[in-house]
Amino acid sequence: MQFPDWMRLSGPENAPDPILAWCLEEEEEEKKEKEKEKEKEKEKEKEKEKEKEKEKEKEKEKEEVSHPSSAQEQLEEVQDCSGGGSGLL
Secondary structure, three states: OOOOHHHHHHOHHHOOOHHHHHHHHHHHHHHHHHHHHHHHHHHHHHHHHHHHHHHHHHHHHHHHHHHHHHHHHHHHHHHHHHHHOHHHO
16 A cells, blocks of 8 residues: 655654554555565575576586596597507617
8 A cells, every 4th residue: 555755754653543554554564575575586596596606617527527538538549559650660
C-alpha cells in the first residue's frame, strides 16, 4: 500500500490514526524484506560466479594434466625413432 509523502514523513509512531500507523509499519517491513531478498539474490549470484571459477580452474587443471601426457607420448615417439638410427655412426 502506497501513501503520500506527507503521511510518511510523520512516521508510524507519530501518525494520528492507529490504522495509518499500522499501514506505515507494514510498508516499512515490506521494504526491509525486499532488501533482504535482493541481498540473498546477490549472494546466490556470487556463489554461482565462484562455482564457475572453480569449474574453469578444474578445466585448466585437466588441460595441464592432458598436455604433459601428450608431451610424454611425443618424447617416447622421438626416443623410438632415435633408437633405430644408431647404426649410422
